[in-house]
Amino acid sequence: MTAGVAGAVRNKGDELLRLDDVARYFDVSPPWLNRVLERKPRVLLRAVEGVSLAIRRGETLGLVGESGCGKSTVARLIVGLYAPTRGTIRYEGTVLAGEGAAAADGAAQRHARRSMQMIFQDPYASLNPRWRVEDIVAEPIRVQEGDVEQGAVEARVGALLEQVGLAPADGIKYPHQFSGGQRQRISIARALAVNPAFLVCDEPTSALDVSVQAQVLNLMRELQQRLGLTYLFISHNLAVVHHIADRVGVMYLGRIVELAPTRRLFTRPQHPYTRMLLDAVPDLSLTGKSRTAVAGEVPNPLDPPPGCAFHPRCPLANERCRTEVPRLLALAEGGEAACHAAEEGRLPARVVAAA
Amino acid sequence: MPTTQPLLAVENLRVEFPTRRGTLVAVHDVSFAIAPGEVLGVVGESGAGKSLTGSAIIGLLDPPGRIAAGQVVLDGKRIDNLPYEAMRRIRGREIGAIFQDPLTSLNPLYTVGRQIVETIRTHLDMSEAEARARAVALLEEVGIPAAARRIDHYPHQFSGGMRQRVVIALALAAKPRLIIADEPTTALDVSIQAQIIQLLKRLCHDHGTAVLLVTHDMGVIAETADRVAVMYAGRIVEIGPVADVIHRPQHPYTVGLMGSIPSIVDERERLTQIDGSMPRLTAVPPGCPFNPRCPRAFDRCRSERPDLIAAGPTQAACWLHAMVPA
Numbered sequence: 110m111t112a113g114v115a116g117a118v119r120n121k122g123d124e125l126l127r128l129d130d131v132a133r134y135f136d137v138s139p140p141w142l143n144r145v146l147e148r149k150p151r152v153l154l155r156a157v158e159g160v161s162l163a164i165r166r167g168e169t170l171g172l173v174g175e176s177g178c179g180k181s182t183v184a185r186l187i188v189g190l191y192a193p194t195r196g197t198i199r200y201e202g203t204v205l206a207g208e209g210a211a212a213a214d215g216a217a218q219r220h221a222r223r224s225m226q227m228i229f230q231d232p233y234a235s236l237n238p239r240w241r242v243e244d245i246v247a248e249p250i251r252v253q254e255g256d257v258e259q260g261a262v263e264a265r266v267g268a269l270l271e272q273v274g275l276a277p278a279d280g281i282k283y284p285h286q287f288s289g290g291q292r293q294r295i296s297i298a299r300a301l302a303v304n305p306a307f308l309v310c311d312e313p314t315s316a317l318d319v320s321v322q323a324q325v326l327n328l329m330r331e332l333q334q335r336l337g338l339t340y341l342f343i344s345h346n347l348a349v350v351h352h353i354a355d356r357v358g359v360m361y362l363g364r365i366v367e368l369a370p371t372r373r374l375f376t377r378p379q380h381p382y383t384r385m386l387l388d389a390v391p392d393l394s395l396t397g398k399s400r401t402a403v404a405g406e407v408p409n410p411l412d413p414p415p416g417c418a419f420h421p422r423c424p425l426a427n428e429r430c431r432t433e434v435p436r437l438l439a440l441a442e443g444g445e446a447a448c449h450a451a452e453e454g455r456l457p458a459r460v461v462a463a464a
Numbered sequence: 465m466p467t468t469q470p471l472l473a474v475e476n477l478r479v480e481f482p483t484r485r486g487t488l489v490a491v492h493d494v495s496f497a498i499a500p501g502e503v504l505g506v507v508g509e510s511g512a513g514k515s516l517t518g519s520a521i522i523g524l525l526d527p528p529g530r531i532a533a534g535q536v537v538l539d540g541k542r543i544d545n546l547p548y549e550a551m552r553r554i555r556g557r558e559i560g561a562i563f564q565d566p567l568t569s570l571n572p573l574y575t576v577g578r579q580i581v582e583t584i585r586t587h588l589d590m591s592e593a594e595a596r597a598r599a600v601a602l603l604e605e606v607g608i609p610a611a612a613r614r615i616d617h618y619p620h621q622f623s624g625g626m627r628q629r630v631v632i633a634l635a636l637a638a639k640p641r642l643i644i645a646d647e648p649t650t651a652l653d654v655s656i657q658a659q660i661i662q663l664l665k666r667l668c669h670d671h672g673t674a675v676l677l678v679t680h681d682m683g684v685i686a687e688t689a690d691r692v693a694v695m696y697a698g699r700i701v702e703i704g705p706v707a708d709v710i711h712r713p714q715h716p717y718t719v720g721l722m723g724s725i726p727s728i729v730d731e732r733e734r735l736t737q738i739d740g741s742m743p744r745l746t747a748v749p750p751g752c753p754f755n756p757r758c759p760r761a762f763d764r765c766r767s768e769r770p771d772l773i774a775a776g777p778t779q780a781a782c783w784l785h786a787m788v789p790a
Binding site: 385 | 509510623625626653654655656657658661680681682683684686687710720721722723724725726727728729731732733734735736737738739741742
């Protein structure tokens, strides 16, 4: 694969981003003095533990999981807010982080960084309250392109605001003059300012009301079709991911446990954790019916269980699950799952709750 | 449904916030009743007034917010005008409360046992030992493993889901007949959410406790509530049996709201979207507050405010359902 600005062939379906065995640990040890005096050990939080995935140009990869599963850490690793402890992150074949990053072509790396932008969860926290909207949206242009003529910047900011459904005249206002949904549109306009190819969206609609969420999801889909964007869409809301994603990865305690095309994942989930999550989603068609309650809670990530991290909650766990960490393996149904039961063919047929 | 005397009747409730720039009406002419043992869901977007309605009922409005008109009647007795001390005896004893964030509903400096025992002994005539035995039984009932040991733990030693179980135990401690649950599962992960909803449903069914369930999550309402009230800009725009409101909504706002919820079952290219956003309280339009966003608004909607009108099995505050259109 040729790396670099001019060399890359820009076809829909090409691999855009690749993570190989990426891990990120955080040192959450007690302070040095406590370790010495109280003989407390060093403590490592393995937030992300060996994640491998690829995102193709033009698709939306959804990443779901409960709090603390490492999905936001993956987003931050990809955009370079964290450095990986292990593994490599490649964009269009260029190593961005991890082994080989230092040797990679600097111009290609800069190009890659420029074509990636991030949208954050909280549109109240991610916009500077003291800046006018036009300055917020123009900032990436000024930072990344240096000296651009003021008139040209203004024209581009106006066009960007229009693209996300705001008026160019809104540029002179401050963030507090907008509602949550409008603020998230401003965040999207800012992310689009430098014509990125790839957007990392970390819970972009979780802080919004449902009717506003629908506006933002519709907008994101329109922009994707119009501009050929690629999305990594992170959410804890399975229904939102079902709506927006082409493929979905399910994370549990720092690992991907299942990765499959959206329809396959939602109609024929394989990993017991995915099944459990889907059973736990309230659905409007289930009026008056109870969801299947799930036993147990997510274990302490500082002290994850040995073997498959899900085994204490899994109805199918056996001796192998308690000792050996399952690897992500391709399934006959399509997609991949990290489950010994799936590999050994002892998954029971899933009983779909009939209406 | 409510054939006997309602347990709780809210009549023409109006909550106001006096400000320097005039009075904001946050809850406007809200009326509903809850029968003994019934679960009434109140759903709406942020700022619709659903939480304030709950706070007004238990007398916990933050000043300068105040009940400006209407009344709250619990079991035939008016409770909205009671003195502080009398209201305090009703809170906990007659009406329990569960809030969104279990960490802020529990005192971090006391063990959970002490907090439950204190609540029990405030309201019920029990000795310390009896109250403690009841506290252990309550914790067992809400599904806390090793309750006899866990009772001496502090709130921070529990996970989020377990903490919310403690809060439920606390709300049930004095055997209230009504529980006001304000977003009880919003801070929880989906798998824990299912556990808590089931628990709440089972306990209220077993004890015959009525619930006012305030949430923005239609899914939680769908599986829990008997009836649902949809709020918009401080008013109830639709109220009726939950299956009817969800499957055959009558108010255009409810129709839009239901269409905007993504599902894990059906696949749609676009979600229905209601353009614009809910008006701020300072700028509620005249007539029906939804009229600027309503696809079916006509002249009357812009000038005259609709009250709840019977629309099949539900009631909707919408002129489309008026018998004789003006």
